[in-house]
Amino acid sequence: MTEAEWLLCTEPREMLREVQGKISSRKLRLFVCACCRKNQWLMSLPGGAETIQAAEAAADGTLELSTVGKSVTDLLARSRQNPDYDDELAALPLLLGVADADEVAHRVTSIIDGSGLNSATRRWCVDALRCLAGCPFPHSLPEPATFSSRLAKATAGLVHLLASHPLRQPTKSGRAEAPVPHAAPSWLTSSVSALARQMYESHDFSAMPILADALQDVGCNAETILNHCRDVGTPHVRGCWVVDLVLGKV
Numbered sequence: 001m002t003e004a005e006w007l008l009c010t011e012p013r014e015m016l017r018e019v020q021g022k023i024s025s026r027k028l029r030l031f032v033c034a035c036c037r038k039n040q041w042l043m044s045l046p047g048g049a050e051t052i053q054a055a056e057a058a059a060d061g062t063l064e065l066s067t068v069g070k071s072v073t074d075l076l077a078r079s080r081q082n083p084d085y086d087d088e089l090a091a092l093p094l095l096l097g098v099a100d101a102d103e104v105a106h107r108v109t110s111i112i113d114g115s116g117l118n119s120a121t122r123r124w125c126v127d128a129l130r131c132l133a134g135c136p137f138p139h140s141l142p143e144p145a146t147f148s149s150r151l152a153k154a155t156a157g158l159v160h161l162l163a164s165h166p167l168r169q170p171t172k173s174g175r176a177e178a179p180v181p182h183a184a185p186s187w188l189t190s191s192v193s194a195l196a197r198q199m200y201e202s203h204d205f206s207a208m209p210i211l212a213d214a215l216q217d218v219g220c221n222a223e224t225i226l227n228h229c230r231d232v233g234t235p236h237v238r239g240c241w242v243v244d245l246v247l248g249k250v
Ligand SMILES: [Zn+2]
Pocket: 131, 132, 228, 234, 235, 236, 237, 240, 241, 242
C-alpha cells in the first residue's frame, strides 16, 4: 500500500494489515480497547467498563496482561447467558493481548458490529486507525521505472502534496522525505502536558483544538500536528499520535 492508498483507504481490515509490525502492540491493543468502548453492549455488561479500563492499563504497561486476560474471560463467561452474546467475543482476551494485526483484523470488525460494519462504524474505524497510526507508514512507493513517465510525474506531484503528512516516515531510500513530526522540548510546557494528559485519562478529546492553540503558543508550527488537532471530523482515541507525541508514548 502506498501512502496515497493509505490516505484513501476505507477498509479497516486492509489498514490493520498495513500497520502490522509498524505500530506498537500498545497502540494495537488501544485500538481494540477503543472498539470495545464503542460497543455499548459490551461496556454496559456488569464489569464491562472496568475490564476495558484494565485492558487499557495493561496496554500502557501498568497492569499485568495476564490479569486482564483472566478478567475478560470471566466477564465473557458471565455474559454467555445474555441473548446478545456473540461467539466472536470469545476472541477478546486474545485480541486485548495480541500484537498480531492480522488476527485483530479478522476479529475486531465483527466484535464492534457482529452483523457487519455499517458505514458509520467503518468510517469511525478508519479515522481511529489514522488517529492512532500517526507515523507508521514506510514510504514504499513503487519504483518509478514501473510507471509510465506521465504517471511517474503525477505520482511525484502527489507525493509532494503529501510531503507534510504525518504518515511519512524516514526511509533509507534516499528519496526526499519530510521529517517525522516530533515534539520539541520547548513545546512541552506544564500546560501542554497537562492538557494532553487530561484528555488521555478522561478519553474526552474535545480539547484537541485547544491543544493545537497551546502548542502554537509555545512555537509549534508543524502543520501536520496542528491540522490533526483541529480536524473536527477526527474521532481521537487513546493512543492518538499527537497526544502520544506530547506524552512521550509510542
Ligand atoms: Zn488523534
